[in-house]
Amino acid sequence: MKIMGVIAEYNPFHNGHLYHLKxxxxxxxxxxxxxxxxxxxxxxxxxxxxxxxxxxxxxLTEADIIIALPVSLALNSADLFxxxxxxxxxxxxxxxxxxxxxxxxxxxxxxxxxxxxEKEKLINHKLKTGISYKKALDLNLEPNDLLAFTYLKTxxxxxxxxxxxxxxxxxxxxxxxxxxxxxFTSSSAIRKNLNxxxxxxxxxxHNSTILDExxxxxxxxxxxxxxxxxxxxxxxxxxxENLILKNTVISSNLxxxxxxxxxxxxxxSRIKRGIINLLFNIKxxxxxxxxxxxxxxxxxxxxxxxxxxxxxxxxITNNKKGLHEILDTELKISKILDFIYETNNLNVxxxxxxxxxxxxxx
Numbered sequence: 362m363k364i365m366g367v368i369a370e371y372n373p374f375h376n377g378h379l380y381h382l383k384x385x386x387x388x389x390x391x392x393x394x395x396x397x398x399x400x401x402x403x404x405x406x407x408x409x410x411x412x413x414x415x416x417x418x419x420x421l422t423e424a425d426i427i428i429a430l431p432v433s434l435a436l437n438s439a440d441l442f443x444x445x446x447x448x449x450x451x452x453x454x455x456x457x458x459x460x461x462x463x464x465x466x467x468x469x470x471x472x473x474x475x476x477x478x479e480k481e482k483l484i485n486h487k488l489k490t491g492i493s494y495k496k497a498l499d500l501n502l503e504p505n506d507l508l509a510f511t512y513l514k515t516x517x518x519x520x521x522x523x524x525x526x527x528x529x530x531x532x533x534x535x536x537x538x539x540x541x542x543x544x545f546t547s548s549s550a551i552r553k554n555l556n557x558x559x560x561x562x563x564x565x566x567h568n569s570t571i572l573d574e575x576x577x578x579x580x581x582x583x584x585x586x587x588x589x590x591x592x593x594x595x596x597x598x599x600x601x602e603n604l605i606l607k608n609t610v611i612s613s614n615l616x617x618x619x620x621x622x623x624x625x626x627x628x629x630s631r632i633k634r635g636i637i638n639l640l641f642n643i644k645x646x647x648x649x650x651x652x653x654x655x656x657x658x659x660x661x662x663x664x665x666x667x668x669x670x671x672x673x674x675x676x677i678t679n680n681k682k683g684l685h686e687i688l689d690t691e692l693k694i695s696k697i698l699d700f701i702y703e704t705n706n707l708n709v710x711x712x713x714x715x716x717x718x719x720x721x722x723x
Contacts, residue, residue, distance in 0.1 A: 474513060
């Protein structure tokens with residue numbers, strides 16, 4: 362069987378993402394199309410502006426199964442994000458992986474990997490100094506191509522039996538500040554101008570609640586003023602924790618906090634990840650014991666495929682406390698966000714979105 366995987370964040374899900382999934386089905390005709398989706402926060406530490414249940418519902422118009430990349434796994438460096446995401450797909454026997462790309466040129470990435478191998482020691486040394494992944498690599502790749510390169514590197518370094526392919530983006534790029542096409546624009550352009558949402562996203566997204574991450578700032582300020590100590594946080598050193606808490610007290614909003622905290626040692630992405638880890642008290646994940654897959658949604662074909670795996674794969678369709686610390690963290694974050702934004706994240710957190718309204722037997 363051809364089991365195709367896609368790694369996504371969908372912040373927000375837009376027409377380009379829909380095109381990507383349609384093109385995969387048209388060009389590769391997979392038997393099953395599975396999306397592993399970061400849930401509430403992106404790899405770089407941004408809050409997803411659309412509730413999780415809406416992202417899942419939109420993606421299921423083309424995909425067969427949506428599985429979770431929990432926050433404690435998604436909120437990481439590009440290398441770890443790639444490793445965790447691909448391994449979640451491998452649990453469901455994925456043997457193909459497709460990524461959206463600025464250039465759509467796989468040979469370029471293959472050559473880049475050879476270049477990377479030649480200067481790997483220097484790159485690792487640079488990363489230890491705290492500079493960004495992109496600057497350390499110094500490979501002149503666009504962000505989407507850089508992620509695609511990271512997926513390719515993960516596959517090669519771990520000898521995964523996965524056929525990797527690219528789909529070229531159409532009409533837009535991540536640097537857009539305003540749309541250049543009547544049908545497609547980038548996620549970043551939409552986030553900068555939310556008036557574009559209805560024009561450049563599928564109708565499922567149009568009436569979604571918009572989650573403003575600045576609402577989180579007061580809760581972080583409470584922690585800072587309360588002088589609460591957090592220990593064993595994921596990717597948060599004592600120095601980074603002290604910097605964030607100190608600057609939280611003197612900042613008036615989240616953007617200001619990130620700006621004054623970013624320096625040569627800590628990139629803005631590192632600061633944002635640190636803020637979220639501090640805010641939700643996210644511990645270092647024990648991934649070696651995470652032998653399960655959290656299913657967020659599926660259609661009839663996806664249901665049948667999941668049922669064919671359930672004897673050998675620990676498939677979680679009903680998340681409840683005590684299954685694993687990684688999923689306990691998901692529940693906690695879901696409840697807090699539901700409280701702050703008055704959303705229905707718990708619907709998809711406890712029971713997946715099912716396009717045919719049937720749940721696979723446990």
